[in-house]
Amino acid sequence: MISGYAIQRLAGDALRLFEWMRREDEDLNEYVFTSVLSALAIPEFIDSGKQIHCLAVKSGLLAFVSTLNALVTMYAKCGSLNDSLQVFEMSSAKDSITWSAMITGYAQSGDSQKALKLFSKMHFSGIKPSEFTVVGVLNACSDIGAGEEGKQVHNYLLKLGFEFQMYIMTALVDMYAKCGCTADAQKGFDYLQEPDIVLWTSMIAGYVQNGENEDALSLYGRMQMEGILPNDLTMASVLKACSSLAALDQGRQIHARTIKYGLSLEVPVGSALSTMYAKCGSLDEGNFVFKRMPERDTVSCNAMISGLSQNGYGKEALDLFEEMRLDGTKPDAVTFVNVLSACSHMGLVEKGWAYFKMMFDEFGMVPRVEHYACMVDVLSRAGKLKEAKEFIESATIDHGLCLWRILLSACRNYRNYELGAYAGEKLMALGSQESSAYVLLSSIYTALGRPEDVERVRSMMRVRGVSKEPGCSWIELKSHVHVFVVGDQIHPHIREIRLEIRRLTNK
Structure with missing residues (x-):
């Protein structure tokens, strides 16, 4: 029952059942402890986890490696990495699960360099990693863009015979995409006969992250043709591609798709939609989406402030910033770039100085x-x-x-x-x-x-x-993209274009 509650992430119920079991003087063995500790992997239950740790010490159950592993995992998932490391170092009989728990803990907490160093130490200790350890290491490489280390891990997992595992391939594709190696990511993606939605999303997001927006939209089209239903993360990435290309018609089509799929305007879809409309200069539609979002995050606020500022609505941009502060949405570095840009376009020197000083004085941000x-x-x-x-x-x-x-x-x-x-x-x-x-x-x-x-x-x-x-610009008219390059004579309407430019210049 405790294990069942843990799987369903019902930590309170698992803990109450554990306490009732103690009062009934039932035999508390290592299996009970590992089950209840796995349920408490949430920061708000860290104190209960520490109490159970003390009880495990009193009961002499730290002799079991499974209990130690559960403690390392519990502390790591609660964000208490120092406690996790203490338990890890105290263990004299570490197995691959112990190492994996600590490496994954570092990777999930953003200490990717420590995760990679620990993996290297594990390798030289002669411990063979499990598939889960390798996934944790690949995720660490993804987070810091460590492409070379990622390739080494790829070679290593080939030797271990892990390359056919679906979640390993997903982690590999994600790693290569986030490290800028989209060609390698595409090879891994094509290798799998039936990629799942996570893999499709990783690949599309990788293209967008590396500025290959046309490829992202092309892959999304292929995904549609194969009848794969996207999720909110997929649609958010596709909308980012439309934003970067200023492809308003495409963006509207994607918006229609999000409605058809029943996706709400919550983050990340709502945020990506308002950003897309703002970046494409369609402020009415952007504002329409923005006002209907149930919760507005910093990214969506930044997009609207930027869109208003760049399209000549500086006062409205600054009003939205003040509204954002009153709502308790914490601004970031990008917010202040947008606010200062609005001051610049409006010639508001004193306000500019005030916002520049506000960064450090009110929000503790170093410009x-x-x-x-x-x-x-x-x-x-x-x-x-x-x-x-x-x-x-x-x-x-x-x-x-x-x-x-x-x-x-x-x-x-x-x-x-x-x-x-x-x-x-x-x-x-x-x-x-x-x-x-x-x-x-x-x-x-x-x-x-x-x-x-x-x-x-x-x-x-x-x-x-x-x-x-050479300068280059483009515009989409009636579903056709017109590209203009400095000195280019290839456009079929170049004569009419030049006549119009001459007329405007004279005027």
């Missing part, structure tokens, strides 16, 4: 490079170029090139050529590889009437092998 970049942009767009220069030079963070690049562009716009030349020379000294920086500095020296500096900048560009990347 990153992107927040410094936003503040330079806030000052630069408002014409406070001298303040922007002083802010860059007082920055305590390693910002590389990006801050001077923003200031250089602003100096050109405000025709402050002397300060622009100063910012440009800073970029040159730091070895910038951005062609736009060289072009901007060259145009500034041309405006200042300094041809020798113009030639010096162009010569530096040639010596450093800096070349301009």
Whole structure:
């Protein structure tokens, strides 16, 4: 009965039955202890777990390796890794389950490096890992993008003969996808004759994570043709692909599918939908989804703030941020990038400073490079170029090139050529590889009437092998994608397009 409650995750019932058993003076053997400990693998039951640990010591049941394994697992799943490690190190008769419990505990708690080190130690101790140990290690590799270590584990599991296990293959595909090796992930995916929904989702999510959004949508289409029903995680990944491609029509179709499959607007589907509509510039539809979400997470709030800010609704973006604070939704680094961008577009310097200081004062967040970049942009767009220069030079963070690049562009716009030349020379000294920086500095020296500096900048560009990347944009009209590349003459309507551009330029 206790074991049954544990399997159903009814920890309270398992614990009450265990206490009743103790009062009845029943024989408490190692099987009873392992059953009840497996039920208590929830953080709120950690104190009860510690009491049962003490009782196991009194009863002399720590001599059984199964009890020790249950304790290691219980502490690890409750997030108390120090206690888990103490029990692990105390055990003199560790088996593969003991090692697996500790490795999996580290992996699930985000200590992936410790999980990999412990697996290496296990290997050199001569203990043969189980399939579950290998899955834990592969998950650890996934979390930190350790592709090389993942390949070594793959080789090792081939030697052990584990490659035919479904959950091993799923972990492998997930690992390769998250480590950026989508070709290897696809090989593993194709190897399985009938991949399950978890594998389909891992593969689609891997493509999206690595920016291969067209492949993600293509695989989703294949999944549909094979009659595999997606889950909420699958649909969230597909919607992310639509967001990245700004494919609004595709996104609407996916939205219709989520309704057809009976998926609610809870996280992650609701969040992905509002993000997709906001990134595609369809703010009314994005707001429609956002307002109907039963619970709004930070990601969905960030998407709406970003969408409003980028589409000229800065005031509404800042109002939504204040609403987010009142609701108790904790902002993250991305939230403040979006808020500072809104201040920048609206020319709100004082508010920008207030939000920049709020990061540390109210939320204990240390500003990153992107927040410094936003503040330079806030000052630069408002014409406070001298303040922007002083802010860059007082920055305590390693910002590389990006801050001077923003200031250089602003100096050109405000025709402050002397300060622009100063910012440009800073970029040159730091070895910038951005062609736009060289072009901007060259145009500034041309405006200042300094041809020798113009030639010096162009010569530096040639010596450093800096070349301009051609610009590319696309738009979807009537289910057809039109792609435009700088200098391209291939588009079938290029003549009409050029005539229209000329008309608009003249106007």
